[in-house]
Amino acid sequence: MKVLVTGGLGYIGSHTCVQLIENGHTPVVMDNLSNSKALVLNRIEALTGQRPSFHLGDVRDEAFLDSIFAQHQIDAVIHFAGLKAVGESVSKPLEYYDNNVNGSLVLARSMRKAGVKNIIFSSSATVYGDPQQVPITEDSPTGATTNPYGRSKYIVEQCLSDLFTAEDDWSITLLRYFNPVGAHPSGTLGEDPQGIPNNLMPFIAQVAVGRRDKLAVFGDDYPTPDGTGVRDYIHVMDLADGHLAALNALTNKSGLHIYNLGTGKGSSVLDMVNAFSAACGHPVAYEIHPRRAGDIAECWASTAKAEQDLGWKATRDIAQMSADTWHWQSNNPQGYDELEK
């Protein structure tokens, strides 16, 4: 299949492009490089022997999208492009709604004009807010998110659901990711956050490689086994494979499909610190800090629906996630090197 991958040079998009190529698909990548680097194309090419067609531009630019659909016979779209930092979304709500909500609407309009009605959308477990029970099933209540980023994901879910209600020849899959971590096992693709990482795994990796002194553990008084927050960390390669499974199912049937992509297992902050310390061969320094505002105690996915409908299940554990992140971070201590040819 020829697949337009918006945001395809970002963290999850780049790993998904590799898996698409490895499985006989042809990704067509578009990205505005607001949070990624063009040299990721070199890395994808080095891994797969194929350089995806790349279109530099913005998902909010309808004429630009129209021109991509005119140039390529696209079968389906995987829509990763958007902004993703929870804290930043509080101070820049207009940018978040514009990139995430407006960008998705412009994309859907352009797709409709081109007669391309298969889309996979990157949603997030954040749409569940503070869950009433774990594991979280797909029919759990959504919408009680506490920040503009989370609301933007919820709004796009609603927009796409309404679109399907109005036009039932669409095939729309909403994938709710839990906590993506890890890197390509080659050590050549990984997460390259700008500035101080907001998320746990990249922060731990930067402490381990010596870029930062110690991890601040946000709270040790949650009602969890060791008092630290519990999340469902999923290896980015499993996540990429989940997109392939969703893609195969997507074009078989019109409909609105919603799946959690997680492992079904919760790990605490200290579990992650310990797993990473084992992977890198030395202890990762940390100290306990107060809770971070807006954090929930625990969250993990029910994986039954994805297993049953998509035949997909995550297979990599936190030891593998840590080993692959460490391989990436120690090979690329400063992230993607701007000087690379």
Ligand code: NAD
């Ligand atoms: P990322 O920032 O690494 O990738 C997003 C890519 O989209 C980047 O390459 C960026 O340059 C591009 N982009 C942003 N705005 C754009 C625009 N207006 N036009 C064109 N390109 C644009 O993020 P990621 O971690 O790979 O996340 C991919 C998607 O998954 C996002 O939609 C994100 O919200 C969602 N998601 C991520 C996580 C996570 O923890 N990483 C969790 C749940 C959901």
Ligand code: UFG
């Ligand atoms: N944590 C620390 N120290 C840090 C960073 C995080 O102790 O420096 C803790 C948090 O308190 C939390 C856990 O590590 O208990 C995970 O935090 P992350 O920031 O890595 O991830 P979140 O679960 O807060 O959020 C992530 C994504 C969101 C997404 C959400 C639900 O960043 O975009 O998962 O999918 F919405």
